Amino acid sequence: MGFARLELHELRIALMSALYGSSGSHAARWATHMRAHLSHRGSKVAETPDSPLGVMGHRRWPKVQTSTGSFDPEGGAAWDSGAALVLSGWLRRTASGATEPQALLEEWHQLGVELLASLEGDFVLAIRDGERFYLVRDPLGARTAYFSQLGGCFAFASEVKALLALPGHPRRLRAAALAQFLTFSFVPGSGTMLEGVSEVPAGHFVSYDERHGVRTERYFHFEHSPASSELEPENSPDTWVKRFRTTLEHAVAERSPSGGPIGVALSGGLDSSIVTAEVAHQHPGSVCTYALHFGAEYPHELEFARKVAQRCRTQHTEVEIRPQSFLPDLRRMIWSLDEPSGDPITMPNFKLAEHMRRDVRFVFNGEGGDPVFGGPKNLPMLMQHVYGGIERGPGFRERAYLASYRRAYEEIERLLLPEWRETLDRERDLEGLITPFFAAREPQGFLEKLLAINIRLKGAHLILPKVERMTAAFGITPLSPLFDEKLVRLAFQMPGRMKLAAGVEKIVMKRAYAEQLPLEVIKRPKSGMRVPVSFWFRGELRRYARSILSRRAVRRAGWFDPERVQQLLAYRREDLPGRHGLRLWMLITLELWRRIVLEGERP
Numbered sequence: 139m140g141f142a143r144l145e146l147h148e149l150r151i152a153l154m155s156a157l158y159g160s161s162g163s164h165a166a167r168w169a170t171h172m173r174a175h176l177s178h179r180g181s182k183v184a185e186t187p188d189s190p191l192g193v194m195g196h197r198r199w200p201k202v203q204t205s206t207g208s209f210d211p212e213g214g215a216a217w218d219s220g221a222a223l224v225l226s227g228w229l230r231r232t233a234s235g236a237t238e239p240q241a242l243l244e245e246w247h248q249l250g251v252e253l254l255a256s257l258e259g260d261f262v263l264a265i266r267d268g269e270r271f272y273l274v275r276d277p278l279g280a281r282t283a284y285f286s287q288l289g290g291c292f293a294f295a296s297e298v299k300a301l302l303a304l305p306g307h308p309r310r311l312r313a314a315a316l317a318q319f320l321t322f323s324f325v326p327g328s329g330t331m332l333e334g335v336s337e338v339p340a341g342h343f344v345s346y347d348e349r350h351g352v353r354t355e356r357y358f359h360f361e362h363s364p365a366s367s368e369l370e371p372e373n374s375p376d377t378w379v380k381r382f383r384t385t386l387e388h389a390v391a392e393r394s395p396s397g398g399p400i401g402v403a404l405s406g407g408l409d410s411s412i413v414t415a416e417v418a419h420q421h422p423g424s425v426c427t428y429a430l431h432f433g434a435e436y437p438h439e440l441e442f443a444r445k446v447a448q449r450c451r452t453q454h455t456e457v458e459i460r461p462q463s464f465l466p467d468l469r470r471m472i473w474s475l476d477e478p479s480g481d482p483i484t485m486p487n488f489k490l491a492e493h494m495r496r497d498v499r500f501v502f503n504g505e506g507g508d509p510v511f512g513g514p515k516n517l518p519m520l521m522q523h524v525y526g527g528i529e530r531g532p533g534f535r536e537r538a539y540l541a542s543y544r545r546a547y548e549e550i551e552r553l554l555l556p557e558w559r560e561t562l563d564r565e566r567d568l569e570g571l572i573t574p575f576f577a578a579r580e581p582q583g584f585l586e587k588l589l590a591i592n593i594r595l596k597g598a599h600l601i602l603p604k605v606e607r608m609t610a611a612f613g614i615t616p617l618s619p620l621f622d623e624k625l626v627r628l629a630f631q632m633p634g635r636m637k638l639a640a641g642v643e644k645i646v647m648k649r650a651y652a653e654q655l656p657l658e659v660i661k662r663p664k665s666g667m668r669v670p671v672s673f674w675f676r677g678e679l680r681r682y683a684r685s686i687l688s689r690r691a692v693r694r695a696g697w698f699d700p701e702r703v704q705q706l707l708a709y710r711r712e713d714l715p716g717r718h719g720l721r722l723w724m725l726i727t728l729e730l731w732r733r734i735v736l737e738g739e740r741p
Contacts (some may be wrong), residue, residue, distance in 0.1 A: 139645060141631045144365060144627040145730060146246065147163070151332065155180055155226045155227065155296075155433055156176040156180075156226060156295065156300070157178055157224055157225075157226035157262050157264055157283070157294075157295065157296045157349050158173065158176060158294065158295040158296065158300050159172075159224070159264055159266075159271075159292075159293070159294055159295075160292060160293035160294065160304075161271060161291045161292045161348075162289075162290070162291035162292075162293055164291070165291075166578075168291075168293060168304055168478075169185065171300075171303040171304055171305070172295050172300035172301070172303055172304070173300075174231040174303065174726035175297075175299050175300045175302075175303040175551040176242045176295070176296070176297060176299075176300050176616070178210050178611075179296075179297075179610070180228045180490055182335050182714070184214065184215040184224070185215065186215055186217045186222040186224065186266070187222075190598055190619070193515065194404075195211040204615045205419065207557065210684075214238065214239040215239055216238075216239035216240040216242070216243045216299075217243070218243065218528060219265070219454060220247075220268060220418070220603070221243060221246065221247065221265065221266060221267045221268070222243075222265070223239050223242055223243040223246065223259035223263070223264070223266075224239070224264045224265075225239050225242070225261055225262075225263050225456070226261060226262045226263075226281065226296055227259065227261035227262060227276065227280070227281045228256060228260060228261060229259035229260075229263075229276070229434060230257075230258050230259050230392060231256050231257065231258070231259045231260050232255075232256045232257075232258060233256060234307060234532045234702065235256060235373065239497075241718050242263075246265060246267070248270030251272070251355075251357065252344065253485055254274060254343060255357055255358075257276075257292075257634040258273075258277060258623045259280075260276055260280035260281055260606075261274075261275065261281055262274065262275055262281045262282070262338075263675055265295065266436070269347050270345060270346065271292055271294075271345065271346045271347070272336055272343055272344070272345050272595075273285060273294050273343060273344045273345075274338075274342075274343040274357075274664060275338040275339065275340055275341070275342060275343070276341075277337075277340060277341045277358035277360075277623050278342075278358075278593065278597060278598060278602065278621050278623065278626065279340030279597060279599070279602050280602045280603075280605075280606055280616075280618065281296065281603075281606060282296055282297070282337065282338075282340070282603050282606070283295075283296060283337070283344075284296075284297070284298050284303050284330065284335055284336065284337050285301075285335075285336055285338065285346075285352070286303060286304075286307065286334055286335050286336070286500065287336075287351075288306065288307055290305060290348075291308050292346040292352070295474055297478040297513040298330065298332065298414065298477075298735075299473075299476055299735075301335060302335075302735070303334075307334075307739070308334055309735065310332065310334070311331065311332065311333065311697075311732075311736065311738050312329060312330065312331060312333040312661045313333075313561040313562070314333075314561070314563075314566075314567040315330065315331045316554065316558060316567065316697060317550050317554070317562050317564075317567055317568060318567065318571075319331070319478060319480060319724070319728065320545060320546040320547070320549065320550055320724065321540050321543060321546065321547045321550070321568055321599070322480070322540075322543055322545065322547055322595070322695055323479055323480025323481050323545050323600070323720075323724055324477070324481075324596070324599050325477070325599065326595040326596075327339065327376070327435045327571055327595070327598050328600070330356065331478070331731070331735075332735075335396040335489070336352075337599075338354070338400040338686075339354070339356075339594070339598065340358070340594060340597075340598035340602075341356055341357060341358030341359075341594075341598075342354055342355060342357065342358075342568065343355055343357060344563065348406075355426050358591075358623070360593075360623070360626045360627050360630055361580045361581045361586070361590050361630055362577070362580050362581070370413065371724075372499075375649070375701065378632045378636045379636075379649045379650045381628060381632075382617070382625075382628065382632075382646045382647065382650050383650040383651075385622070385624050385628055386412075386415060386416055386619060386620070386622075386625060386650070387420075387550050388504070388624070389619035389620075389622035389624065389625060389677065390400070390413070390416045390417055390420055390619045391647070391675055393418060393500075393502070393617040393619060394421060394500075394617075395500050396501075398424070398498075398499070398503075399424050399425070399426050399453075399497060399640065400417060400421055400424060400425050400426070400498060400500055400502065401428060401494050401497065401498035401500065401501035401502065401614075402414045402417055402425060402426070402428070402452070402501065402502045402503070403423075403424045403427075403428055403438055403487075403490065403494075403501060403502070403503045404427040404428060404429050404443045404446060404454070404504075404691050405429060405430075405443060406429060406439030406440065406441070406444075406446065406659070407439065407442070407503065407504065407659075408504075408507060408644060408647060408648065408659060408660070408662075409501065409504030409505070409508070409569075409644075409647075409688070410504030411442070411443075411446045411504070411651075411655050412504065412507070412586055412620075412647055412650075412651045412655070413503065413504045413576075413619060413620065414446055414447070414450050414452065414502075414504075415449075415450055415651055415655055416428055416619075416651075416654075417502050418450035418452055419449065419654070420601070423451070425450070425452040425453070426452065426453045426454075426455065426494075426497050426498055427446075427447050427450075427453070427454045427455070428446075428451040428454075428455050428456075428457060428490060428493065428494055428501075429443035429444075429454070429455070429456050429457070430456075430457045430459055430487075430490045431456060431457075431458055432458070432459055432460065432486070432669065432735075433458060433460065434668055435669075436668075436670045436673065437440075437668050438505025440456060442656075442659050442662065443456075443660065445656045445658065445659065446655060446656065446659060449654075449655065449656055450654075454470055455493075457489070457490055457493050459485075459486040459489050459490070460678070461674055461679050461680070461682075463489060463708070464485050464489050465679075465682060467485075467488065467489065467492075468485060468609075468727075468730065469730055469734060469741045471484065471485055471608070471741050472490045472727060472730050472731050472734060472741070473734055474488075474610075474611045475603075475604070475607050475688075475741030476581050476607075476735070477731060478602075478727040478728040478730070478731040479604075479723075479727040480545065480668035480724045480727065480728075481604065482671045482719075482720065482724070483500060483602065483669055484604055484608060486669060487604070487605070488608045488611065489607045489678070490607045491608050491611065491612045491614055492611075492612050494609075494612070495613055495614055496610040497629065498614070499613065499614060499615060500614070500615045500617055501609060501614050501615070501616055501617065502617045502618075502619065503605060503616060503617070503618055504603075504620060504624030505601050505605055505618050505620065505621060506597070506618055506619075506620030506621035506625075507594070507620050507644055507647060508603070508643075508644075508674040509589060509592035509593050509597045509624060510589065510593060510597075510620060510621065510626055510629045511589075511620075511629055511637050511644045511646060512585060512634070512637030512643050512644055512645075513638075513642075513643050513644065514638075514643045514663070515542065515584060515637040516588045516589075516638060516643075517586060517638070517641065517643075518538075518542055519538060519539060519584075519588055520536075520584065520585060520588075521579075522535075522538055523584050524533070533565065533569045533573070534628075535576050536568075536570075536572040536573055536576065537569060537570035539571065539572050539588075539591070540568055540569070544717060544720075545717075545720065545721070545724065546721050546724065547568075547666075549721065550562070550728065552699070552702050552705070553698050553699060553702055554697065554698065554699070555696065555697065555698065558697055571595070572591060575587055575590055575594075576589045576643050578590075579730065581630055581735055584636050585634045585637065585638060586630055587621075589628075589629065589630070589637075593626065595622065602618065604619060605618065626650045632646065648660050669724050671719035671720060671722070672717070672718060672719030672720075673719075674719070675707075675719050675723075676709060676710075678715070680716075683707060683722055683726060684707055685706060685724060686724055686726050686729055686730065687722070687729060689704065692729075693713075695729060695732055698725070703725065704724065706718055706721055706722055706725070707722065
């Protein structure tokens with residue numbers, strides 16, 4: 139089955155691909171519902187032939203040529219008399235091997251699930267083999283895949299909204315999700331905000347047939363850290379620096395489209411600056427960088443971003459984001475995410491993507507430096523691990539880790555109404571999400587255990603999905619080379635002293651690009667993109683917040699204590715210190731999500 143190549147003007151309005159399908163005799167009818175609710179993902183459709191076993195499909199763009207080969211950012215479909223395969227996104231192989239859907243299907247017949255160990259990239263893969271379905275999510279979670287069991291059938295899609303479009307699918311909040319969202323600002327693991335909807339974890343596949351039901355299995359493992367001796371030449375600091383530089387060079391090269399300008403989201407921090415330096419080195423004169431800020435009166439990193447852009451000779455643009463510019467699009471952003479947005483930077487990133495689409499189709503980012511190579515947020519946990527300072531009862535590490543997110547973990551009992559507090563089992567619903575990481579035999583190092591949590595939870599359920607959804611909303615393909623599979627494996631092979639030591643974070647990254655970046659960028663402490671929500675909720679967003687979180691609205695939702703919400707709106711800090719602005723942002727986006735998803739309001 140052939141696919142028409144999109145013209146340039148179509149590419150400007152077409153969005154990222156999506157995948158959908160189901161088992162059962164009504165699969166074709168269900169596919170119609172899901173396809174209609176994924177139309178924002180593109181205008182081209184490929185579906186396997188109708189059968190009682192299912193219909194799968196996607197929406198696509200043409201192939202992209204890179205210096206190391208080519209990739210198809212929108213995948214494809216293939217089938218034969220016994221099986222069918224649909225790929226959404228793009229993939230590559232760890233060794234030589236074809237990536238076309240038809241070739242993958244032929245190898246599947248020979249290797250089965252063993253084929254998955256050779257796949258890398260940003261993709262979701264669905265396979266129907268006889269009466270069994272397989273739903274595969276890429277190793278690090280750049281793309282999303284959800285599934286439900288409805289009426290004795292198995293249904294799956296890249297976005298939750300496609301599943302909710304199925305006749306009779308419930309729209310009910312999953313009880314544990316409230317406390318999890320308040321703790322993390324996202325929902326980690328296979329659970330979602332919704333009862334009856336599950337997410338495929340990154341690096342896993344889900345299989346389904348009527349006899350065995352749903353089974354989940356992991357195929358991507360990166361935690362094995364072979365013992366290393368500092369006396370061996372291959373483990374010297376210079377060797378690790380060289381290996382990091384070479385691996386990142388390759389990660390950028392195999393993602394870089396040839397021809398046309400390339401974008402980089404440049405905050406001025408170390409991670410995005412390193413990616414900018416490498417992209418500019420490989421594509422001199424054709425790189426556009428973009429830095430966002432919130433106005434001269436608020437803290438920003440524009441000075442550092444300018445120095446990097448000047449050093450790397452990029453075409454640099456600064457984009458100012460104000461509440462009046464993003465409020466009209468806040469509901470649309472939440473609809474695009476399918477989830478509430480607990481991280482305030484999500485909305486500015488959404489507006490930045492809207493601006494970038496005028497110039498570029500592919501945008502690199504610096505996401506991944508902290509979770510993969512040891513950012514400074516690991517320091518409090520390491521200090522507590524080494525020196526103590528808190529009561530060391532059962533689960534003390536889990537509680538300390540959850541508190542380190544500095545969201546609303548300590549606020550849960552104050553916020554939730556009694557009927558919701560009674561459904562919460564902290565050991566099962568919160569601490570229990572972290573225990574398997576600390577109890578695992580590998581990795582052995584405590585820093586590496588923290589990194590594994592950050593990669594598999596925050597990376598796969600917040601950072602990468604957020605980036606993909608926010609850029610896909612404007613037809614942009616995000617490229618995250620610091621989340622490259624080979625770089626992740628490398629991070630867990632190198633000794634901890636090359637990542638974080640003596641209070642200095644991401645040591646190997648700084649040494650690898652010390653000569654390519656301004657010294658101020660290499661030496662400066664991490665500050666992060668600070669969204670001034672605390673100022674906004676006492677100024678520009680005050681009236682909006684009080685409207686969305688009015689007593690009437692909070693009572694209608696029936697989740698939170700209206701009086702406690704009013705105390706947060708009034709910034710009463712004396713009874714419980716904390717990040718009031720961040721908590722208000724979480725509550726506002728949660729309320730908007732409730733109205734759009736649970737009540738069916740228009741975005």
